[in-house]
Amino acid sequence: MTQIDLSGKTALVTGAAGGLGAAIAAGLHANGATVALLDRDARANTATAAALGDRATPVHADLADLDQLRTAFAEATERLDGVDILVNNAAVAPMRTLWDIEPEEWDTVFAINVRAAFFLSRMAAEGMRARGCGRIINIASLAGQKARPTGAHYGASKAALTAMTRAFATELAADGVTANAVAPGMIDTxxxxxxxxxxxxxLTAEIPVGRIAEPNEIADLVSFLAADTGAFINGATYDINGGVLMR
Ligand SMILES: NC(=O)c1ccc[n+]([C@@H]2O[C@H](COP(=O)([O-])OP(=O)(O)OC[C@H]3O[C@@H](n4cnc5c(N)ncnc54)[C@H](O)[C@@H]3O)[C@@H](O)[C@H]2O)c1
Structure with a gap:
């Protein structure tokens, strides 16, 4: 049976200072990977990386800024000697009604949740293709599949992310690189x-399993996809929502 073993692999996780991103970084690290944690919150990110100890390094950038993103990616690549696994986890989720969403906020949501993931994935894909293997894992959301009375821009950005995942999965598979999305419901973050x-x-009362997810329950799925266990999975979007949406 194939085991989840990431020793010798390198991973870059965005939004890794806290919440789900920190749990994903910790999960990949516990399974043997060397991890770069990227976040705009330098203090928290440094502390999260330090808590992991060896094989963990913090890099800082505001993902809304493409120049900062390029610099941080170059730093991570140099320190890790290449990125085998990229997890696009960082996102912002302002909860506003249709009538309260201003153009500037719409653009910010898409710049962080979609544009940054696109360009970071493309940067990472170059090295992955050259090495003939790689994993891109995008953290989407139930909000991209099921509407709520607020957060139209957030939901649209997460739906866009899953479409983008399939585009990468299609264009990169022949070079040994897979791309998948994970769409969680509510998580304790x-x-x-x-x-x-x-x-x-x-919202918790609507969840058939009767509770929200622990971050490590999502992180375990990410490690599964990142390891050899996920080798034949490509272009998928994994629903992990306690049964709020079944299909
Ligand atoms: N928490 C949930 O219930 C839930 C549900 C479904 C999907 N998700 C998704 O899971 C992912 C993580 O969510 P979370 O709950 O841990 O969020 P969070 O707000 O707790 O953490 C997000 C992290 O991303 C960082 N970040 C945000 N904008 C950034 C930027 N411009 N540049 C660099 N770093 C930035 C923040 O500093 C923070 O460390 C997101 O993609 C979110 O959409 C969360």
């Missing part, structure tokens, strides 16, 4: 707690 206790309880 700071982002979820920002919606308020009452709203959180209301």
């Amino acid at each position: 700071p982002l979820v707690h920002s919606i308020g206790e009452e709203k959180e309880a209301e």
Whole structure:
């Protein structure tokens, strides 16, 4: 049976200072990978990387800024000696109604959630193709599949991310590079707690398994996809939502 073993592999995880990204970085690291954690929150990111210890390095960038993104990717590539696994996890999720979304916020959401993932994936894909193997894993969301009364731009950005995943999966597969998306429902992270206790309880009540996810439950799936266990999986979007959306 194939084991999840990432020793000798390198991974770059965005939005890794806290929340799900930190759990994904920790999961890949625990499975043997050397990990670069990218975040705009330099202090938290440095602390998260330090807590992992050896085989973990922080790089800092605001993903909305393509120049910062290029510099951070070059730094990560140099320190890791190439990126085998890229996890596009960072996102922003302002919860506003249709009427309250301004053009500037729409653009920011797409710049961070979609544009940064596109250009980072393309940068990483160059080296992956040259080595004949690689994994791109995009963190989408249930919000890209099922509408809520707020966050139209967030939902649209996550749906775009899954479409983009399939484009990368199609164009890169022949070179040994796979691309997949993971679409979680509610996870126990700071982002979820920002919606308020009452709203959180209301949404939790809709989940058939009766609770929200622990970050490591999503992180385990990411490690599975990143390792040899995920070798034949390409272009998929994994629903991991406790049964809120079944299809
Ligand atoms: N928490 C949930 O319930 C949930 C549900 C579905 C999908 N997701 C997805 O999971 C991923 C992680 O979510 P989370 O809950 O951990 O979020 P979070 O807000 O707790 O953490 C996001 C991290 O990304 C970083 N980040 C944000 N914008 C950045 C930028 N411009 N440049 C660099 N770093 C930036 C933040 O500093 C932070 O460390 C996101 O893609 C989110 O859409 C979360």
